[in-house]
């Protein structure tokens with residue numbers, strides 16, 4: 001899995017999660033706010049409907065009050081025949097279904113001609129009772145019995161629009177009664193009028209017109225109003241599926257029924273009405289005795305609001321989705337931008353690792369990435385440069401050892417050639433010198449010849465030491481012993497009595513695998529050089545220690561030091577700064593050659609006037625390796641390893657000390 | 662130390678005349694009887710014919726190489742003291758010398774004292790054994 005993939009997945013999931021959460025939250029709130037708003041509106045609508053309803057009631061009361069002012073009425077109480085016509089005319093004007101005059105017992109004395117109610121006892125009608133009791137007009141909603149003349153089929157059996165339904169033989173009606181007073185102001189009777197609501201849709205339609213102003217959606221009025229008599233819709237503009245008014249249907253919602261018709265509370269909420277969901281508001285209708293006899297309902301179809309809500313949510317979701325997608329696109333682009341350099345770096349480092357040191361990141365994006373790219377390129381530059389230097393150094397080292405080898409061969413040949421004549425010179429000069437009858441001058445001259453010839457001899461021996469490099473006898477040895485032997489030799493040189501020598505040799509040093517004589521020569525050469533660098537005395541310190549897989553030997557002096565520009569030259573054969581006769585310039589090259597054969601390295605650090613430190617790093621012996629050290633050296637060999645060194649080899653002085661013996 | 666009784670006989674084999682002559686002069690002065698020869702084949706014949714107390718030998722001789730010469734010499738004169746004159750001592754020849762009973766080693770160029778001392782030591786070692 002790539003970083004890019006993982007990053008992207010993570011970002012995407014975070015953003016999607018946020019988007020989903022935001023959407024859910026907002027959608028929920030949109031719906032709630034919107035729907036609550038509608039519901040509240042509907043609740044207010046019920047109040048308005050109620051006002052319309054009440055004003056209708058008041059109108060009836062007002063009408064009766066006005067009519068009761070007629071001065072002929074008290075007389076007419078005793079003349080029902082005459083009264084009928086008047087009442088009929090009045091009832092038509094006031095759109096009243098019942099209009100009658102009652103005596104003080106509440107018995108109908110006269111009524112409108114179209115209503116045959118004479119002799120009916122209305123003393124139980126709440127409006128009548130309350131009017132008598134209070135002595136003034138009272139209006140309200142009441143149930144009135146159906147008259148025989150008002151034919152009506154049974155409830156539910158035929159919801160024909162023009163036949164009023166009468167549940168239990170009763171109608172729900174707006175009724176009012178007002179006292180009739182004679183000239184003295186004495187109440188002599190009662191005028192009673194009622195407007196039946198059953199199947200009369202003008203009130204509910206008026207409510208709709210007044211309250212909902214014919215708001216419609218897809219050609220249907222969304223506002224509806226209903227008057228219930230008990231649980232039965234007796235006047236409504238709700239429609240059945242077939243388009244007819246839903247008169248005669250019952251209130252099915254249990255919750256509403258219990259709240260409104262039993263407990264007498266208001267109900268506001270979403271309910272299933274007839275055939276759809278509505279925001280509804282119900283209120284009980286009570287008669288003047290406070291008995292619940294019906295209910296007033298207004299409702300607004302929920303569907304259009306749901307549609308609005310869904311549209312709103314839809315739009316919102318579209319916006320959110322759009323934003324999320326946009327963010328994702330930007331994000332992916334951004335990660336690309338970030339990851340592109342990383343990919344470049346990975347590719348580039350791969351190429352460098354594969355050996356192509358010219359590979360570079362190349363691009364320079366802004367910010368940290370740019371810095372990273374620049375740093376990686378700088379590193380690659382440094383690696384390339386280092387590599388180049390290393391190559392150069394290796395090449396130089398190779399030439400150096402090749403040079404040494406050829407010089408060695410050459411030197412060996414020359415040395416052997418020189419040896420023979422030199423032998424003669426030395427011998428015969430010595431013989432001459434030993435003659436007894438020489439004068440002083442001759443003897444001194446011969447001494448000089450002998451001395452100089454000896455010097456030549458030492459130079460030649462140094463050359464041969466230098467050339468003799470391919471045959472060494474290696475064994476596992478402790479470098480400390482070698483150091484001891486070498487310093488013991490130095491101690492005996494009175495030339496160096498001004499120099500104090502210190503050994504700081506680590507105990508338990510791992511063994512190294514090497515030729516004892518050669519290593520001793522190395523130590524001697526380095527120590528002699530050190531001593532010679534301190535003609536006026538100083539301190540020579542030889543330190544040995546183990547370091548990882550190596551034994552490190554340091555030879556430190558407090559001498560005159562080596563100039564920086566000479567540091568490379570000192571390992572070259574015949575390079576010397578010492579006066580003629582003192583140095584051969586072979587000491588360090590021989591040392592170098594020997595150490596190379598041992599897989600060891602030689603390093604030097606020096607400061608003018610303060611001294612120099614030569615450091616030898618020898619690989620430690622493999623534990624099982626040096627078990628048979630002599631085996632590989634020569635085919636003629638059959639001697640055990642512990643043979644003492646032959647006399648002649650210890651005769652040969654170290655090359656660095658040439659001329660000092 | 663000078664030989665008291667019969668003078669000791671010494672053979673010097675070296676292909677370089679000047680080396681032979683040097684040795685001869687040094688050893689004569691020390692009181693030895695010295696034969697020299699400058700090629701190994703003749704040297705080998707001389708060694709077969711005469712008894713030498715010590716033989717000085719250059720290892721880098723043409724015709725018969727010094728080491729080979731030594732092996733042949735040991736066949737005819739197993740007890741002779743041998744002093745090797747060498748251009749340069751090296752470890753590998755050292756070991757070969759031990760096997761072949763070499764007593765002493767002189768590195769060229771030498772001083773008269775070195776030669777005299779080496780021969781003396783070689784003869785003494787032989788006497789003791």
Ligand SMILES: Nc1ncnc2c1ncn2[C@@H]1O[C@H](COP(=O)(O)OP(=O)(O)O)[C@@H](O)[C@H]1O
Nearest residue numbers: 529530533570576577578583584585586587588
């Ligand atoms: N410890 C040292 N302090 C100062 N110079 C040194 C030291 N060792 C070596 N050198 C310098 O390196 C040169 C080469 O040394 P070397 O190869 O041993 O030859 P030689 O000692 O015969 O001159 C010396 O002539 C000297 O200038």
